Amino acid sequence: MAGTGLRVTIADVAKLAGVSTATVSRALSGADGVSAQVRKKVSETADRIGYRPNELARSLRTTRTRTLGLVVSDVVNPFFGELAVAIEEAAHASGFSVILCNTNEDTSRQDEYIQLLRARQIDGLLLTPALDESPALRAAALEGIPMVFVDRALPAVEVPVVRADGRRATKDLVDHLVGLGHERIAIISGPRQTLTGRERLDAFRARMRRHGLRVPRELIRVGNFQMRSGRVAAAELLDLDEPPTAVFAADNLMALGALHEIRRRGLRIGRDLALAGFDDPPWFQLLDPPMTTVAQPVKKLGELAVETLLQTVAGATASSHVLECSLIVRNSCGEALSPRQ
Amino acid sequence: MAGTGLRVTIADVAKLAGVSTATVSRALSGADGVSAQVRKKVSETADRIGYRPNELARSLRTTRTRTLGLVVSDVVNPFFGELAVAIEEAAHASGFSVILCNTNEDTSRQDEYIQLLRARQIDGLLLTPALDESPALRAAALEGIPMVFVDRALPAVEVPVVRADGRRATKDLVDHLVGLGHERIAIISGPRQTLTGRERLDAFRARMRRHGLRVPRELIRVGNFQMRSGRVAAAELLDLDEPPTAVFAADNLMALGALHEIRRRGLRIGRDLALAGFDDPPWFQLLDPPMTTVAQPVKKLGELAVETLLQTVAGATASSHVLECSLIVRNSCGEALSPRQ
DNA sequence: CTGAAAGCGCTTACAG
DNA sequence: CTGAAAGCGCTTACAG
Numbered sequence: 001m002a003g004t005g006l007r008v009t010i011a012d013v014a015k016l017a018g019v020s021t022a023t024v025s026r027a028l029s030g031a032d033g034v035s036a037q038v039r040k041k042v043s044e045t046a047d048r049i050g051y052r053p054n055e056l057a058r059s060l061r062t063t064r065t066r067t068l069g070l071v072v073s074d075v076v077n078p079f080f081g082e083l084a085v086a087i088e089e090a091a092h093a094s095g096f097s098v099i100l101c102n103t104n105e106d107t108s109r110q111d112e113y114i115q116l117l118r119a120r121q122i123d124g125l126l127l128t129p130a131l132d133e134s135p136a137l138r139a140a141a142l143e144g145i146p147m148v149f150v151d152r153a154l155p156a157v158e159v160p161v162v163r164a165d166g167r168r169a170t171k172d173l174v175d176h177l178v179g180l181g182h183e184r185i186a187i188i189s190g191p192r193q194t195l196t197g198r199e200r201l202d203a204f205r206a207r208m209r210r211h212g213l214r215v216p217r218e219l220i221r222v223g224n225f226q227m228r229s230g231r232v233a234a235a236e237l238l239d240l241d242e243p244p245t246a247v248f249a250a251d252n253l254m255a256l257g258a259l260h261e262i263r264r265r266g267l268r269i270g271r272d273l274a275l276a277g278f279d280d281p282p283w284f285q286l287l288d289p290p291m292t293t294v295a296q297p298v299k300k301l302g303e304l305a306v307e308t309l310l311q312t313v314a315g316a317t318a319s320s321h322v323l324e325c326s327l328i329v330r331n332s333c334g335e336a337l338s339p340r341q
Numbered sequence: 342m343a344g345t346g347l348r349v350t351i352a353d354v355a356k357l358a359g360v361s362t363a364t365v366s367r368a369l370s371g372a373d374g375v376s377a378q379v380r381k382k383v384s385e386t387a388d389r390i391g392y393r394p395n396e397l398a399r400s401l402r403t404t405r406t407r408t409l410g411l412v413v414s415d416v417v418n419p420f421f422g423e424l425a426v427a428i429e430e431a432a433h434a435s436g437f438s439v440i441l442c443n444t445n446e447d448t449s450r451q452d453e454y455i456q457l458l459r460a461r462q463i464d465g466l467l468l469t470p471a472l473d474e475s476p477a478l479r480a481a482a483l484e485g486i487p488m489v490f491v492d493r494a495l496p497a498v499e500v501p502v503v504r505a506d507g508r509r510a511t512k513d514l515v516d517h518l519v520g521l522g523h524e525r526i527a528i529i530s531g532p533r534q535t536l537t538g539r540e541r542l543d544a545f546r547a548r549m550r551r552h553g554l555r556v557p558r559e560l561i562r563v564g565n566f567q568m569r570s571g572r573v574a575a576a577e578l579l580d581l582d583e584p585p586t587a588v589f590a591a592d593n594l595m596a597l598g599a600l601h602e603i604r605r606r607g608l609r610i611g612r613d614l615a616l617a618g619f620d621d622p623p624w625f626q627l628l629d630p631p632m633t634t635v636a637q638p639v640k641k642l643g644e645l646a647v648e649t650l651l652q653t654v655a656g657a658t659a660s661s662h663v664l665e666c667s668l669i670v671r672n673s674c675g676e677a678l679s680p681r682q
Numbered sequence: 683c684t685g686a687a688a689g690c691g692c693t694t695a696c697a698g
Numbered sequence: 699c700t701g702a703a704a705g706c707g708c709t710t711a712c713a714g
Contacts, residue, residue, distance in 0.1 A: 010709095022686080022710080023683090026684090052460045053707085054706090062708085062710095075429075085443060088441055100425070100440075101438075115393065119394060119395065120438065283597060286628065350690095363703095364700060366693055395690090395691050395692065397690085398692035399691080402691080402706050403706085683714105687713105689711105698701090
């Protein structure tokens with residue numbers, strides 16, 4: 001039987017090289033305690049017959065798969081898309097593959113994926129958790145599955161978090177808007193359950209207060225980080241008896257939606273209405289005028305997330321990391337008094 | 342030992358339920374030939390102790406992993422990004438996971454990924470091949486690894502291809518441009534090695550000829566489907582003694598680059614210069630004016646690719662599929678005579 | 683330095 | 699309907 005089938009196994013190499021499978025394994029893995037002569041013979045034989053170790057068998061034996069699970073709440077969102085790419089890149093550089101899972105913010109789907117990934121014996125789990133708690137997630141955390149959260153945290157779950165803090169940059173943005181003469185500034189914020197949602201809103205209000213400006217309830221809209229919610233919020237704001245002169249959309253997709261509504265009404269940003277966004281997809285600078293926004297260090301976020309996870313996988317206790325965001329001033333809020341870019 | 346460790350195995354369930362592991366396996370997999378009584382007992386026990394079969398062990402035994410490898414040439418490109426999401430979605434619906442690999446058009450990296458995925462015993466391979474031939478790819482095809490190409494084909498490799506044909510829509514676009522009075526129309530085409538690159542260029546030239554318009558060599562620029570190449574090409578076109586009045590960028594990223602250059606020079610699309618694109622990322626309609634473009638049925642492409650691959654995996658001979666693209670007329674080429682949207 | 687053997691956690695002929 | 703046993707393809711103590 002052996003050697004007859006299509007797949008070539010370690011036994012085939014052993015037979016042809018005239019050694020045991022143990023020796024083949026050692027020779028090929030670079031373990032020491034193999035004579036140079038035998039090592040050479042083995043690796044030549046392996047090359048000749050095109051042997052590649054079956055990772056499944058190896059993993060079953062070693063209980064390590066060199067595979068990471070990546071569970072993302074919305075990969076279509078350019079922010080998460082870029083993040084996913086950065087993560088794959090970093091994982092690959094460390095010899096890990098990544099299984100991609102998209103939950104669309106669906107908690108039960110998230111749970112399904114977590115179970116699936118665990119059954120597949122992934123070494124670690126990287127996720128941007130859906131908004132609500134979920135049983136499988138709690139269970140995984142409790143059982144000590146190596147895991148790190150990216151961008152979001154869950155209050156009751158203790159897991160290292162890698163994310164970017166938008167507070168300082170949001171304050172810079174408020175200063176920028178106020179500097180341009182805006183006083184009636186609205187915010188389209190993210191869901192209150194998310195750290196990023198709360199944080200951007202809190203920083204916004206705090207800084208407005210610092211400038212002696214109040215933010216009436218009607219100027220605070222809560223979206224869900226998706227395009228449609230941005231459009232709806234913008235419509236509500238523009239329908240106000242006294243609409244805002246500036247709008248801060250706390251995510252690239254909600255900014256996209258807001259822009260949609262603004263355009264639909266024949267208004268122009270930077271002139272009829274100031275609009276600032278969050279995140280910095282490539283097309284932000286191609287809008288007319290280019291979009292002023294708060295950018296996150298996406299690539300670094302991905303790298304750090306993988307690094308942190310791999311520490312946990314290696315048995316070390318990893319800690320959370322918070323990076324800084326930065327304000328990128330363009331012209332969507334009117335001509336800047338002191339343009340920085 | 343058994344039962345002491347953290348992971349709970351089939352042996353633990355067997356012992357507690359008082360049956361053999363064979364029976365547990367049968368009961369849980371739903372195989373028939375198990376009494377209702379035993380089945381109940383087993384599944385209750387399994388639930389109680391939180392047993393989940395180790396997929397690695399299962400795969401080693403069954404030689405099927407229910408995992409697909411997805412090798413994409415450039416996931417950051419929104420077209421490929423959307424495609425990847427659609428593929429993951431479709432695969433998941435059929436019970437398959439997908440390992441994401443990004444080659445950045447690097448042939449050697451593509452080969453590395455192919456080897457890696459094969460070592461991981463994936464059931465099938467989905468890829469948008471890098472431009473050049475590559476040894477590992479040829480080998481995989483030759484050895485009959487279930488495989489389908491998406492969006493691109495490789496001349497010497499016989500593998501089913503799932504893609505969208507842009508010829509008809511490109512002709513529609515030329516008609517549209519000519520209808521608006523344009524005669525000096527340039528194209529920023531994709532690499533000649535790609536089917537999509539050649540196809541869009543060929544259709545463009547053929548249709549221009551049909552209108553009795555010639556396309557001088559200087560109006561044909563070849564990019565690489567990336568942003569920078571679109572910018573460079575646009576710059577060259579605008580620097581011509583007699584620049585074109587309309588530009589067709591045959592990919593969303595090259596359109597983005599071209600737009601960049603156009604803006605940089607203070608020109609406005611739809612007025613100073615007509616610009617049409619390919620693909621339809623969400624922000625195309627938010628440009629000012631919104632971008633006229635040729636859209637691909639990305640989601641269907643993904644679904645069909647997975648469907649085709651799974652046929653091959655199941656041992657059937659699958660064939661290639663070609664879908665149609667559609668012209669979406671907006672206003673980036675000037676006011677349309679008979680606007681369709 | 684090398685080999686025989688056990689075992690990772692399953693599934694599946696083969697018996698009964 | 700159920701179980702004992704073999705085996706998927708590796709790695710790794712254990713001997714020598």
